[in-house]
Amino acid sequence: MNIKYKNNKKKITPDQLKGFFVGWAKHPNSETHLKILKNSFAVWLAFDGSRCVGFINAISDGIFYSYIPLLEVLPDYKGQGIGTELVKRMLKTLKNMYAIDIVCDESIAAFYKAIEFKSCVGMVKRNYDKQNGTGKL
Numbered sequence: 612m613n614i615k616y617k618n619n620k621k622k623i624t625p626d627q628l629k630g631f632f633v634g635w636a637k638h639p640n641s642e643t644h645l646k647i648l649k650n651s652f653a654v655w656l657a658f659d660g661s662r663c664v665g666f667i668n669a670i671s672d673g674i675f676y677s678y679i680p681l682l683e684v685l686p687d688y689k690g691q692g693i694g695t696e697l698v699k700r701m702l703k704t705l706k707n708m709y710a711i712d713i714v715c716d717e718s719i720a721a722f723y724k725a726i727e728f729k730s731c732v733g734m735v736k737r738n739y740d741k742q743n744g745t746g747k748l
């Protein structure tokens with residue numbers, strides 16, 4: 612499979628972002644997904660032709676600290692190294708930052724441990740009624 616990786620978010624359309632947030636009870640629609648990507652500090656996207664089949668984003672103060680809120684590869688494309696490639700490319704983009712943090716389920720920890728991350732204790736607050744990303748500030 613010829614997967615191409617891009618970090619330019621300017622020319623993406625909502626139509627290219629169908630099928631993500633698998634298993635989420637409520638989730639951002641494609642338009643909101645695009646806004647999330649556009650508002651992010653950095654993104655990497657994996658394309659099969661014009662279809663986006665994987666993405667990762669980072670939010671940041673631009674100097675010191677960055678956080679990776681989302682990483683996903685579409686089900687049909689899992690297990691081909693796309694997720695690892697997206698994380699590696701993002702780590703390269705963020706290589707001058709002190710902190711690059713991710714919160715994940717225990718079941719995914721092995722994936723991140725294999726690519727330079729280590730475990731720590733974290734505390735999180737989640738407003739599940741805002742899980743579709745339409746909450747106004």
Ligand SMILES: CC(C)(COP(=O)(O)OP(=O)(O)OC[C@H]1O[C@@H](n2cnc3c(N)ncnc32)[C@H](O)[C@@H]1OP(=O)(O)O)[C@@H](O)C(=O)NCCC(=O)NCCS
Binds near residue numbers: 690696722725
């Ligand atoms: C996690 C995810 C991004 C991995 O993407 P992927 O393209 O399938 O991963 P890769 O093909 O690069 O896998 C690399 C290695 O990690 C392993 N791996 C993949 N998913 C894993 C998981 N969920 N848990 C543990 N190990 C995993 C693979 O078996 C592979 O191991 P190998 O090199 O020994 O064969 C993908 O499964 C996904 O989108 N999951 C749903 C969303 C999610 O959980 N995102 C993370 C949020 S924190």
